[in-house]
Amino acid sequence: xxxIGFIGLGNMGAPMAANLIxxxxxxxxxxxxxxxxxxxxxxxxxxAASATEAIASAEIVITMLPxxxxxxxxxxxxxxxxxxxxxxxxxxxxSTIDVDTARAxxxxxxxxxxxxxxxxxxxxxxxxxxxxxTFMVGGEAPAFARARPILEAMGRTIVHTGPAGNGQAVKxxxxxxxxxSMIGLCExxxxxxxxxxxxxxxxxxxxxxxxQCWALTxxxxxxxxxPSSPANRDYAAGFTAAMMLKDLRLAQQAxxxxxxPTPMGxxxxxxxxxxxxxxxxxxxxxxxxxxxxxxxxxx
Numbered sequence: 612x613x614x615i616g617f618i619g620l621g622n623m624g625a626p627m628a629a630n631l632i633x634x635x636x637x638x639x640x641x642x643x644x645x646x647x648x649x650x651x652x653x654x655x656x657x658x659a660a661s662a663t664e665a666i667a668s669a670e671i672v673i674t675m676l677p678x679x680x681x682x683x684x685x686x687x688x689x690x691x692x693x694x695x696x697x698x699x700x701x702x703x704x705x706s707t708i709d710v711d712t713a714r715a716x717x718x719x720x721x722x723x724x725x726x727x728x729x730x731x732x733x734x735x736x737x738x739x740x741x742x743x744x745t746f747m748v749g750g751e752a753p754a755f756a757r758a759r760p761i762l763e764a765m766g767r768t769i770v771h772t773g774p775a776g777n778g779q780a781v782k783x784x785x786x787x788x789x790x791x792s793m794i795g796l797c798e799x800x801x802x803x804x805x806x807x808x809x810x811x812x813x814x815x816x817x818x819x820x821x822x823q824c825w826a827l828t829x830x831x832x833x834x835x836x837x838p839s840s841p842a843n844r845d846y847a848a849g850f851t852a853a854m855m856l857k858d859l860r861l862a863q864q865a866x867x868x869x870x871x872p873t874p875m876g877x878x879x880x881x882x883x884x885x886x887x888x889x890x891x892x893x894x895x896x897x898x899x900x901x902x903x904x905x906x907x908x909x910x
Contacts (some may be wrong), residue, residue, distance in 0.1 A: 612635045612636075612637065613636050613637070613670045613671050613761060614637045614639070614668055614670045615628075615631055615637065615639070615667050615669055615670070615672075615674045615761070616637055616638075616639050616640075616641075616659075616665040616666035616667070616668075616669030616673070616675075616696075617631070617639070617640040617641070617651075617656075617665065617675075617677070618640070618642070618662050618665055618666070618670070618672070618675075618685060619640050619642060619674055619676045620640050620641070620642035620647040620650070620651055620675075620694075621642065621643070621644075621647065621675065621677075621708070621737050621824075622739075623675055623705075623732070623736060623739045623856045624675035625647060625650060625651065626739040626740040627673075627675065627705070627732075627739050627765045628640050628651055628654075628656060628673075629654045629656075630742045631761070631764050631765075632655045632656050632766050634809075635659070636761070636764065637808060638651070638657065638669075639658075639659050639664070639666075639668070639863050640654040640656050640657070640658065640665060641658040641659040641660075641661060641662045641664065641665035644871050645814070646907070651656045651746065653846070654798055661690075662685060662692070662828045663692070664694050665775055666695060666700070667695070668697075668909055669697070669700050670699070670701070671701050671703065671758075672696055672700050672701070672702045672703065673703045673704075673705060673761075673762055674686075674692075674702075674703070674704045674705065674706060674767035675706055676704075676706040676708075676739045677704045677706070678708055678857070679711075679712035681706075682704055682706050682708050682712055682713075683712060683715075683716060684688065686702070686704075686719070686720065686903075687719055688718050693719060693720060693723045694802065695814065696700060696706040696896075698723075698724050698725065700725065701725075701726050701727075702720055702725050702726065702728070702755055703727070703730050703758055703762075704727070704728070704729050704730065704749045705730050705732055705746075706731065707731045707779065707782055707783075707858060707861070708729075708731075708779060708861070709779070709837070709861050709865065710776045710779045710780050710783075710861075710865050710868075711776075711868070712782045713729040713775060713776045713778070713779045714775050714776035717749075717775035717776065718743045718775070726751065726753070726754035727748070727750060727775070727777060727864035728748050728749065728750035728756070728758070728778070729748070729749045729750065729757060729775060729777075729778040729779050730746045730747065730748045730749070730753055730762065730777075730778050731746075731747055731778050731779055731781075731782040731855075732744040732745060732746055732750075732760070732765075733745040733747070733765065733782065733785060734766070734876050735804070735849035735850040736750040736848075736849055736850075736884070738766070739765070741765065742765055742766065742767070743766065743770070744766035744767060744768075744785065745767070745769075745770070745882065746762045746765075746769045746770065746778075746781075747761070747767045747770055747772050747773050747777075747778040747781040747782050748769065748771050748778050748906075749768065749772050749776050749777035749778035749779065749783075750774065750775050750778075750852055751774070757813050778787070779861075780908065782858070783858055783862040783865055784860045784862070786858040786859070786862070787858070787859060787862040787873065787876040787879065789825075789826060790855055790858075790859055790879040790880075791876065791878075792825075792826040792898065793826045793830075793832060793838065793880050793896065793897055793899060794823075794879055794882060794899060795902040796827055796832055796900075797812070797832050797903040797904065799822070799832045800818070800832065800904070801812060801900075801903055801904040806855055809835045810834075810835055810836060811835055812823050814827070814831060814833070814837075816835075816904065819871045827906055830897055831897075832897040832898075832899070832900035832910075833900060840895060840897065841895035841897050842898075844898070846895045846897060846898035846901070847894075847896060848893065848895040848896075849897065850896055851884060851892060851893055851894065851895065852886055852887055852891055852893075852896045852898060852899065853887055853893065853897065855883055855894030855896035856883040856884060856886075856887050859883055860874065860880060861881035862880070863876060863880050863900070882899065882902075882903075883896070883899065883904070886898075886899050886902045889902070
């Protein structure tokens with residue numbers, strides 16, 4: 612079993628760290644929120660008073676942080692991972708960040724003598740709790756082979772996507788597609804209901820026809836057809852609209868950098884921006900249905 616330093620014990624990091632503990636690993640964790648560190652200790656982890664303390668004896672360092680600036684600070688700062696971790700430690704960043712930052716930090720890690728992987732996840736908080744996440748992993752093949760047993764304690768599908776930064780590239784492409792699919796579904800259900808179709812009827816046909824997709828059969832945005840979807844829990848978040856907006860912005864940033872045409876991705880980003888701006892960022896991203904289906908204002 613491995614000694615793991617885990618930095619970032621938020622909605623995703625906390626259950627991921629807990630699953631590592633369940634798998635028998637020694638996990639020392641740090642978060643800016645003291646209650647998160649205390650919760651890890653209650654689950655059998657070791658609390659750390661700082662990021663430096665969390666990684667001091669770690670064979671594996673895992674980070675799950677909000678965005679690129681935090682990743683740069685944690686790894687490249689004056690008291691960062693690259694200056695404090697053991698040179699033999701394997702570094703795994705599970706944050707969802709911009710591709711340029713992922714590649715820059717991985718390059719700095721390589722120059723400092725570390726193996727590093729970018730390993731963003733898909734599956735939301737439910738997948739983090741159930742240890743069924745999908746990991747999209749960028750980095751060198753030997754480092755991936757070393758990381759795989761650790762990642763398998765937290766996820767069901769572990770995919771090596773190529774060199775550094777490719778994990779982030781896959782993640783933002785996937786989530787851009789998911790957002791576009793979700794908006795299309797919301798528009799279809801809104802149109803169907805205005806034409807007199809019951810949501811269940813439309814679901815029964817589309818789920819067996821050419822419009823079928825995971826966003827429909829696994830995460831239907833309309834209450835009723837899929838009992839496990841957030842639509843049946845007042846859109847309590849598995850993956851918030853604010854987080855989807857973040858990923859769409861990352862996709863648009865990457866598209867601009869390589870001159871890739873993404874008109875639907877840009878439209879999705881604009882729509883989610885409006886939805887978040889009205890104060891709905893805390894709801895599940897499928898709650899965009901309520902924004903699309905709401906009655907037009909009377910003139």
